[in-house]
């Protein structure tokens with residue numbers, strides 16, 4: 001038998017021990033599980049302890065893991081245990097990682113033991129764990145590109161997310177003929193925990209979730225595998241029930257930031273066309289991150305006393321902010337805003353059309369966080385009216401900006417952190433070469449969609465310097481993102497729009 005495959009197994013098991021996933025006493029047990037996955041029925045009994053490997057794992061666990069998994073996946077390919085398609089390789093390496101990953105109850109016990117010390121250490125340790133199990137694929141996240149830039153509304157942030165694997169055509173074809181099993185019902189259902197995955201469904205064998213109660217209802221905490229910010233989490237209903245923006249949703253957000261005061265938690269809207277990705281399963285998204293909207297200044301204060309403040313923000317997406325020490329009063333005031341907006345608020349002077357009972361337009365995306373002992377709720381007003389000229393939505397990104405992002409502006413984008421598609425990384429590199437005169441647009445049809453934008457950029461600059469062009473381009477992307485957010489604003493930042501926003505706020509106070 002090939003000795004090197006045994007040593008590769010030893011190294012992966014060593015990774016489990018060094019990262020704390022696997023107790024020393026389970027070394028042989030894990031080795032045997034991995035042998036089985038590789039269709040091996042013998043082992044040379046060496047159980048190699050390799051100090052240089054241990055050091056590498058301690059120093060750079062993400063790099064180490066990639067190099068430890070590779071020979072094992074390669075062996076599985078050579079022996080025809082799996083076919084050479086990325087989703088199948090992901091399924092296989094998740095199975096390998098599951099051999100090192102503790103069972104759910106033990107993960108849950110550790111989480112609440114840490115929580116007794118502090119909520120911060122509970123989520124931080126759980127986050128480290130989720131990276132060590134490779135549920136969060138650090139090697140893919142490391143390729144993400146991020147930057148920020150100033151606008152008239154303050155700082156905005158950009159993330160070009162590369163961690164969602166782009167499917168190869170072979171895998172797409174295989175997925176098309178694969179029979180959908182209807183299990184799990186969706187990617188958010190708790191039935192994903194431990195699920196092996198399919199060619200058309202992400203593997204979750206190495207996934208562990210933390211169940212807890214939110215306003216008396218059974219919910220679970222997990223991280224997003226695509227980390228949009230530090231400790232980017234998803235809080236999901238244990239039942240597959242649809243998204244609903246109502247007083248109960250606002251209450252759940254406030255309860256969550258009571259349990260985890262270092263987090264923000266927000267919700268996409270419950271209507272299509274205005275940002276929601278998965279509408280069929282109630283869930284929230286959060287993270288440990290200061291989002292740009294948290295630094296936005298109040299435009300006008302409409303109510304203020306010792307423990308409560310109601311204001312509108314100077315922000316491209318029309319946002320009402322409710323803040324105060326008294327959680328019940330914050331909730332009551334936010335509910336008034338929600339009800340006034342949702343229950344058919346209309347203003348024909350600024351084309352606010354609430355739609356019909358069958359096709360309601362008014363909804364909002366709420367986001368909660370803490371500032372010291374205060375609760376802060378940001379209520380981002382959204383409207384999904386569609387017209388013939390704007391079939392994607394009148395308050396959706398204007399089509400002239402689809403070259404940067406066509407997808408909806410969701411709960412992470414709206415407060416100022418743009419999640420941009422992976423294609424942009426390569427396209428911006430080509431745009432840069434063209435602006436520098438090193439490449440011709442005619443040779444690069446894939447960036448034709450950026451041609452008017454490139455013209456605008458040229459008109460703003462006399463020349464381009466290879467040393468500064470990256471920052472010029474990055475800043476231009478920030479400005480386009482700002483315009484996208486303005487497109488989504490239901491009350492525009494004009495005199496007319498501000499007056500209309502004020503009328504709405506007065507209606508809230510009268511309610």
Ligand SMILES: [Zn+2]
Pocket residue numbers: 185186187188189190239240241280281
């Ligand atoms: Zn579901």
